[in-house]
Amino acid sequence: MSQTAPIRSHRKPRQSASKLALRAGVAGGVLSTIAVAGAAGPANAEPLTEKTLEMPTLGSLDADLASAVSASAEASQQEALDQSLAAQEKAALEKAAKDAKKAKAEADRKAEAEKAEKARAEARERASRTAARTTLSAKSSSSADAVGGSSSSSQVATGSAAAIVAFARAQVGDAYVMGGTGPNSWDCSGLVQAAYRQAGIDLPRVSGSQSSMGTSVSLSNLQPGDVLYWGSRSGSYHVAIYVGGGKYVGAQNPSTGVVERSLDWDMPSGAVRIL
Structure with a gap:
């Protein structure tokens, strides 16, 4: 190297005064702007560095969405x-x-x-x-009585007996009902009691008491209106009314109802005359 060659200096070149003035002006302007912005804000505004905004996390959003979907489905x-x-x-x-x-x-x-x-x-x-x-x-007359052999003229009912016989025959075809006293269903003693009521005579309600009334008569000497009975006189289990001509009318049983039958169809044990 030549001794006469210029030696480069290691110092940083000085900036000119105009550049320094320009930089100072820019810095001053920035500071002034910040100062003005601060003065224009609320007096009690908190520094940004002192308040943190809490944002919902992704997990909480998923849970809320799932809950809403479940509630809607339900x-x-x-x-x-x-x-x-x-x-x-x-x-x-x-x-x-x-x-x-x-x-x-x-x-x-x-x-x-x-x-x-x-x-x-x-x-x-x-x-x-x-x-x-x-x-x-x-039938104005009939043949001899099937039991007593008496003439037909003696078997014609008259007076109270006629009323009893007519009532009994009028009930033929009615039903038999245990305890029945009419007007369309009867038991044996209920029919006898009602028939005698036509003649103004009140008889007891049951067959045993009815057969104990009046006077005992032979089956060979029967007259219309006589009460026939089956069993003993004081303990009969069935009664009917003799209507003449060897026949009687009685409420027999549930299968036959009230019928008119010949004495020999079911021969009675005895008879009583109450008239």
């Missing part, structure tokens, strides 16, 4: 269940109303049928009684 399911139950209740009510209407119609039909059958049965019964009375009244 509400939809409950609504569907309520609608299903309402539909079932409506269907059940409609079916019950339909069944009730059908049952009522069937009951009405049966009631009408039973009413019509009852009317026909009553008509047949009246016709049968009318025919029986006509046949009996046409």
Whole structure:
């Protein structure tokens, strides 16, 4: 190196005064702007460094969303269940109303049928009684008494006996009912008691007491209106009314009802005369 060559200095070159002035002006402007902004803000504003904004985490958002979805699903399911139950209740009510209407119609039909059958049965019964009375009244006399052999003229009922016999015969065809006292069903002593009431005579209610009334008579000397009995006189189990011509009328049993039969069909044990 030449001794005369210039030696480069290691010092940093000085900046010119104009550049320094420019930098100072810029810095001053920035500081002034910051000062103005601070003065314009709220007096009690907190430094940004002293307040931290809390943001929801991703986990809490997922939990809230899942809860909302679950609640919505449950509400939809409950609504569907309520609608299903309402539909079932409506269907059940409609079916019950339909069944009730059908049952009522069937009951009405049966009631009408039973009413019509009852009317026909009553008509047949009246016709049968009318025919029986006509046949009996046409017989002015009969052959000798089947038991006593007395003449037919002695078997014609008169006075109170006629009323008793006529009432008893009018009930032929009625039903037999234990304890029955009329007007359409009888037991044996109920019929005898009612027949004697036509003659103004009150008899006891049961057969044993009825057969103990009046005077005992022979079966060969019977007259219309006499009370026939089966068993002992004071302990009879069945009674009937002798109507003449060797016949009697009595409420026999549930299968036959009130009938007029010949004495030899079921021979009585004895008889009493109360008239």
